[in-house]
Amino acid sequence: MSIVTVQLGQCGNQIGFEVFDALYSDSHCPQGLCSKRENEVYQASCKERFFSEEENGVPIARAVLVDMEPKVINQTLSKAAQSGRWKYGQHSCFCQKQGSGNNWAYGYSVHGPRHEESIMNLIQNEVEKCDCLSGFFIIMSMAGGTGSGLGAFITQNLQDHYSNSLKMNQIIWPYGTGEVIVQNYNSILTLSHLYRSSDALLVHENDAVHKICAKLMNIKQISFSDINQVLAHQLGSVFQPTYSMEGSYHYRRNPLGELMENLVPHPEFKMLGIRNIPQMSENSLAYSTFTWAGLLKHLRQMLISNSKMEEGIDWQVRPPLSGLPTLGKVSLNRELHFNTSIANLVILRGKDVHSADLGKQKLRAYIHQYTKFGIEEEDFLDSFTLLEQVVASYCNL
Ligand SMILES: Nc1nc2c(ncn2[C@@H]2O[C@H](COP(=O)(O)OP(=O)(O)OP(=O)(O)O)[C@@H](O)[C@H]2O)c(=O)[nH]1
Ligand SMILES: [Mg+2]
Numbered sequence: 001m002s003i004v005t006v007q008l009g010q011c012g013n014q015i016g017f018e019v020f021d022a023l024y025s026d027s028h029c030p031q032g033l034c035s036k037r038e039n040e041v042y043q044a045s046c047k048e049r050f051f052s053e054e055e056n057g058v059p060i061a062r063a064v065l066v067d068m069e070p071k072v073i074n075q076t077l078s079k080a081a082q083s084g085r086w087k088y089g090q091h092s093c094f095c096q097k098q099g100s101g102n103n104w105a106y107g108y109s110v111h112g113p114r115h116e117e118s119i120m121n122l123i124q125n126e127v128e129k130c131d132c133l134s135g136f137f138i139i140m141s142m143a144g145g146t147g148s149g150l151g152a153f154i155t156q157n158l159q160d161h162y163s164n165s166l167k168m169n170q171i172i173w174p175y176g177t178g179e180v181i182v183q184n185y186n187s188i189l190t191l192s193h194l195y196r197s198s199d200a201l202l203v204h205e206n207d208a209v210h211k212i213c214a215k216l217m218n219i220k221q222i223s224f225s226d227i228n229q230v231l232a233h234q235l236g237s238v239f240q241p242t243y244s245m246e247g248s249y250h251y252r253r254n255p256l257g258e259l260m261e262n263l264v265p266h267p268e269f270k271m272l273g274i275r276n277i278p279q280m281s282e283n284s285l286a287y288s289t290f291t292w293a294g295l296l297k298h299l300r301q302m303l304i305s306n307s308k309m310e311e312g313i314d315w316q317v318r319p320p321l322s323g324l325p326t327l328g329k330v331s332l333n334r335e336l337h338f339n340t341s342i343a344n345l346v347i348l349r350g351k352d353v354h355s356a357d358l359g360k361q362k363l364r365a366y367i368h369q370y371t372k373f374g375i376e377e378e379d380f381l382d383s384f385t386l387l388e389q390v391v392a393s394y395c396n397l
Helices: 009-027 036-050 070-083 104-128 146-161 183-197 206-215 224-239 255-263 292-305 327-332 342-353 360-371 377-395
Strands: 002-008 051-055 058-061 063-067 093-095 133-141 166-173 200-205 247-251
Touching (some): 002 009, 002 036, 002 104, 036 051, 133 146, 166 183, 166 206, 166 255, 183 377, 200 206
Parallel strands (some): 002 133
16 A cells, blocks of 8 residues: 655655655665565565656655745755656646745645645645555644645645545644744644644654754754654654564555554544654664664653653653552652653643743734734634643543
8 A cells, every 4th residue: 555745845845855765765775684585575565655656767756745935846856866766756746936934824825725726636646646545644844834834724635535545744843942933823723723634643843853863863063954864764664564464575554554553542642753763873883782672671761751862761750550540649759650752742832822932912913924814813712722622631641
C-alpha cells in the first residue's frame, strides 16, 4: 500500500525533501547486513510506499508540493533532480507568486478556497497512481501562514473527499522565542482545526530538535537543513517497512493503518511524538557499541520522563506501580508521578492559555489581522474550547 505525501509551505517542502531523501538512502544503503535478496524485498516494499514508477530508471516521489511562493518549491525540485537518485513528478507542484505572510487566516480563507480545485486535482492524480492507498501524510508548520492555514484547509478537504483514507499530519511546533508575534494564534487555529479533520498529529518541536543537533550531533551552526535531517531520520524509522508476523521477506503492508491501530486507540488522543535512539554524528557512531536491551531501557525511560534525547534522562521518574494512582497519591507524590509525554506539550500550553500570553486582551491587538480574512473572535473561542477539552481529556488519562 502507498502513502501520498502533501508538502505545504516552506517548512513542509523543506522537510518533505529530506524525508524522501532519507527514505531513498536508507533503502539503497550499500552496506546492508542482510542478503541481497532480502535487501531487494525491503527496497521494493519501501518503493511501493513512497515512490511511483520510474522515469529513465529514477523513482518518482508520491508527493504533491504546495506553496504560495515559488522560491522554496523551485529549490526543492532542483535539489531532488540534482540528487540523480529520485525526483518529484513533473506535474506534482502548485505554487503562486505571493505567500500568506504568516497569516493563518489568509492561508485558510483566501488561498484555500481560491486554489482548492487545482490542489485537490493534483492530489487526485497522485492517488490514482497508487494500486492501493494507505492514506495521506501531510507535512506543514504550525505557525506560518500557508503551511498552517492552507494545510488545515486541505486536510479538511481530504477528510471530506477521502473519508475512508487515513490522514496523518506532521506539524512543526515553532521555536518558543524569536519568531513571529502571531505564532501562538496561528498555532491554536492549526491545532484545533486539525484535531477535527486529521486522524493523527505527529508533533515535532523545533526547540527540541535544535537541541539534539547541538548536543548529540555536535553541529555548531545549526541550519534548518540540519534540523530537517534529524527529523527525516526519525520519520524514516517510523515509516520504513517492518517484518510482518509471517517472518523474513514479508513486510507489513499498510504503513499508516498499522501505526494508527497501535498509536491512536481513541480519536480524542491523537497527538503523537517520536523518541529515537541512538542519535549521534557518524564519527561518534564508529566508536560506540549498543545492546538491544540497553537501548530499550533508555528509550523506555525517555518516554516515562519525557526526555526528548538520550542525554540528561531523569532516572528518578517512575511509572505508577499498578494502574492509575488514586488522587491522594498524585498530590502526595507529584514529582514521582508518571509523565504522559506528548500530552505534556498540550497540558503546558494549555496552562499558558489562561495566562497573559494568549489572553483575550493580547488577542484584541492582533485580531484585526484575522477578521480581515473572515476568522472572527468566535472562531478563536471555539478553538480555545476545543483545545481545553483535549487538555482535560489528557489530564484525565
Ligand atoms: N523544522 C523546520 N521548521 C521550519 C522550516 N522552515 C520554516 N520552519 C518553521 O515554520 C514556521 C514558519 O512557517 P513557514 O513554513 O516558513 O511558513 P509558510 O507555510 O511558508 O507560510 P507563509 O510564508 O506565511 O506563506 C516557523 O515556526 C519556522 O520555525 C524548516 O525547514 N524546518
Ligand atoms: Mg513561506
